[in-house]
Amino acid sequence: MYCVISFSHKNLDISTREKIALPQDKIQDFYHSLFATFPNIQECILLGTCNRFELLMFAPSYNAHAIIDFIASDREIPAPQLRAGAQVFFEKEAIEHIFSVTSSLDSLVIGETQITGQLKSAYKLAFDLGFCKKQLTRVMHFAFKCAALVRSQTQISKNPVSISSVAIVHFLSLSPIKDKVAVVGTGEIGILCVKYLLSHGFDVLLLSRTLQNAQAIQDELQNEHLSIASFGQLPEVINSVRYLFCATGAPHTIITHDMIHPCEFGRIWFDLALPRDIDHIEREDISLFVIDDLQEVALENKSKREEELQKAHHIISEQVVLFEQWLKSLDVEPLIKAFRDKAKQCCLDEIERSLKKGFITKDEEDRVVRILHNAFNKFLHHPTSYIKTIKESPESDFIIENVKKLFDLEGEEFFQNPYKCERHNKND
Structure with a gap:
């Protein structure tokens, strides 16, 4: 039986999503603990992004409340709080949810393509570690095929948008003066921010914990308005520039209260990381925006794509039916x-x-x-004998x-x- 337990931007605020997020080096331990606690779970893929934490599972039966309580205990979150923010899907609804997530219809930014790559990475890790086998692999193959159909047969991903682009749109709506913008982080979100800001005529200072990464981006873009700096200059930079975009993979805040000093000018900061890069601050001279503050811009984007969304949902419904039919066709006896x-x-x-x-x-x-x-x-x-013997094997x-x-x-x-x-x- 397929099951998805989902915690996303739809039902959990950013502070809770921060607590539930798992650092990359803790994922394998989480898998081992989950399977040891619930031995009936046969397969699992953990999908963790800035907007969602999901368990995609296959098992004969489930105690969803027990699994949610296990996650709450593991991440030190009150169980009632986590239960209230959980969505649980079984069988057909679970398949439809996986297809929707993979096709970026359940994202904060509808049509962004980053989620497909994130799910492929999550699938690869689970598969390589031995936690994902035949049953979830079947779903993943169809989900990636479905996402490709949605991209090719609708306009959902045309003029692609992302968390980065939504943040830049919101930033521009604040009528900023053409001053230097600091971008911290050389991951996908940070690089996109750099490109968008340069395209709008801003001077950009890119900071990275590994200066070689920033240098590689500067060499690639060959733009005179892009300069780089080491992470050690962060305390000085945050108190000398008006605008700041943070998007690192750090497991803790990198900008703390004690680093922030008064300035003669107002500052606009965007924290696009999860866990957040910037301590919660309340200062008159700093306007701080986090991922959840971009909901309004994302909803406007969704309304503009409503017709394409309907087409996409129709494709997903068709693919769910085809997947169910295909599963039935895998019975070896009729073959x-x-x-x-x-x-x-x-x-x-x-x-x-x-x-x-x-x-x-x-x-x-x-x-x-x-x-x-x-x-x-x-x-x-x-x-005949061979096919009967391999029907439960991964290559069947x-x-x-x-x-x-x-x-x-x-x-x-x-x-x-x-x-x-x-x-x-x-x-x-």
Whole structure:
């Protein structure tokens, strides 16, 4: 049974999402603890982004409340608080939710393509660690296929938007003067902020904990309005520039109260990280915006794309139906019957042709039928036995699809190279 337990920007504020977020080096320990506590869980993928924390699972049965309480205990969050912010999906609803998330219909910024890559990375990690096997792999293959269809058949991802672009749109709506902007962090969000700001004519100072990363970006962009600085200059920078964008992967705040000094000018800061990079501050000379403050801009973006959203949801509904049909087609018994029936029919057709041509007489028909029947039974014995033995193995889907193709049976080949081809693509 498929199940998703979801905590997202829809139901949890940023302070709770910060607490539930897992550092990369803690994910494997979380998996081990989860599987040790709930041995009936057979497979799991943990998806953690700045806007969501989700467990995609496969198990015979679930105690969703117990799993939520386990997460609450692990992340030291009051269980009632976490329960109130949880969404739980089972079976068809779970599949539909996974397809929607992968296709960026459940994102804060509808149509952003970053989520597909994030899910591929989460899938790759779970697969490589052995926590994701055949059942969730099936869903992931279809989910990535579904996301590709949504991108190609709708305008959802045309003129792509992201947290970075929404933040820049909001920043520009504040009518900033053309002054220097500091960007802290050389991850995907930070790099996009740099590009957007440069395209709008701002001078940008990029700070990175690893100066070589900032240097590589400067070399790539070759823009005279971009300069770089080391992380050690952060205390000086935050008190000398009007505008600041922070988006690092630090597990704790990097700008604390004691680092902030009074300035003669007002400052506008954007904290696009989770956990947050900047301490909660209340100062008249600083306007601080975090991810959740961008909801209004994101909702405006969603309303403009409403027609395309309907098309996208229709595609997802179709793909959910196709996925269910495809799962049923993987039953090996009907497949075995199909290729054995085809072999039998070929024998009968040849006997009928031989009778018409006079190669055999009517009196010989029964004996020839028995001979051919024994021959194709003997020929198909090994394929039949083999398919029965591999039906629970991870590679069975791939083999079954190719048996269909080999014997020219109905059904298209779905996996080109299972557990690899769609597992991870850095271009997404």
